[in-house]
Amino acid sequence: MGGDISESDARRWSDGLAGLHERFAHRFARSESRKSALAYMRGLLSPLERKNGWTVAEEAGHGGPDRIQRLLNRIDWDADGVLDDVREYVVEHLA
Template identity: 45%
Template sequence: MAVGHSVDPARWQSVFEGLMAWVAGRFARVEPRRRARGFVLSRFADLPRKNCCTLAEHAGDASPAGMQHLPSRASWAADQVRDDIRDFVVEHLGDQDAVPVVDETGDVKDGTASVGVQRQYTGTAGRIENSRVAVCLVHSSPDGHAAIDRRLCIPRSWTQDPDRCRTAGIPEDPGFATKPALATEMIAQTPDARRAGHLGHRRRGRWR
């Protein structure tokens, strides 16, 4: 969770350990759970470059194999972890003035195999690049802000090519969705929207 003021390291560590305990049950084995903890802590480290090799080194691993295994082959419930993190953030940063903030982020890529990649504009580079783009949802309150959801944009160049989608492991018929549609879908899944049963009305009270 990010805040606008200086961060108390002890408090941050306490909240982080609480979050890891919150999502612990989503990992089938203790090894990926421990690896995930090391992965996240390494991502926050002041490293000149951040890839599986540097993250593994910072975490004290003998090789990058474990860090590479975590996002690609390890057994853990990614969507359920996302839901748990969303509920945890809202629980700790709930406020009557909290708002959802939507933005997109680009990831410059080489080649054509990465899911959703094509030549398109990305704000990350400030120009058209071979990249993929995701829409992210952030919970923002006077006490701080944190990302709580994300959706990868799958361009029409992909959705209109079933063979390419199948080869990349995309579920059958993903369908094309615009960025506003993806944002609406994420907002609809926030706890407050689920209870309200509709969008477009920001109630006084917590986004919970």
């Protein structure tokens, strides 16, 4: 099984990821944090060989890892709420 995906599949997955992100974006107080969270998710799901602050930031088009590191280490967000939102999304779409 090859690793190639069609453009329509990639677009559908991207739209699905954006839909998931909309479910919990309100758990982040600032718009910058919401954008960083989506960029981080896209980076984790990307075909990068190594996934760390630098590579995910580069994949997102950031000049350095500062925004991603801030998201992971300093930003206040409702982790339990995000978990609940993601669980609800999974149940709706996979159950």
